[in-house]
Amino acid sequence: MLGAALPVEAKLFGVDLSPHYIARAREILPRDLDVSLVCDNAENLPFVDESFDAVTSAYLLHEVPAEVRARVLAEMARVVRPAGRWWSPTASSSPTRRSWSARSSPFLRGSTSRSTPAT
Numbered sequence: 001m002l003g004a005a006l007p008v009e010a011k012l013f014g015v016d017l018s019p020h021y022i023a024r025a026r027e028i029l030p031r032d033l034d035v036s037l038v039c040d041n042a043e044n045l046p047f048v049d050e051s052f053d054a055v056t057s058a059y060l061l062h063e064v065p066a067e068v069r070a071r072v073l074a075e076m077a078r079v080v081r082p083a084g085r086w087w088s089p090t091a092s093s094s095p096t097r098r099s100w101s102a103r104s105s106p107f108l109r110g111s112t113s114r115s116t117p118a119t
């Protein structure tokens with residue numbers, strides 16, 4: 001499904017603090033995708049400014065304290081190109097989520113943000 005939604009030349013990077021999640025991602029991601037997985041901290045992404053067309057964080061932002069969330073969002077905003085895309089699937093429609101979602105826009109200069117509906 002992921003591969004079908006992307007251009008064939010798409011180059012993907014994934015970051016997680018946990019080597020276990022990195023290993024699991026390696027197991028389940030389609031082999032035909034060009035994906036580099038990095039065990040690192042999303043608060044200090046190992047990528048240059050404005051180097052991505054789109055960024056996402058999957059089920060991360062609701063898990064971390066507000067100050068970490070702010071640093072992660074700032075890093076996502078730093079590495080996405082101006083008017084690039086951002087979206088962030090998350091696990092709940094809690095007041096916390098609505099709060100960070102509303103506050104995230106200043107971090108995302110000119111980018112398009114979209115949250116998936118809560119399930």
Ligand SMILES: C[S@@+](CC[C@H](N)C(=O)[O-])C[C@H]1O[C@@H](n2cnc3c(N)ncnc32)[C@H](O)[C@@H]1O
Pocket residue numbers: 015016017018021040041042043057058059060063064068
């Ligand atoms: C609920 S899991 C989601 C994992 C995966 N993204 C998914 O969608 O299945 C939250 C993940 O966030 C990672 N995480 C927490 N803080 C992080 C940080 N500062 N930088 C990178 N990853 C972090 C954890 O290691 C964990 O794998």
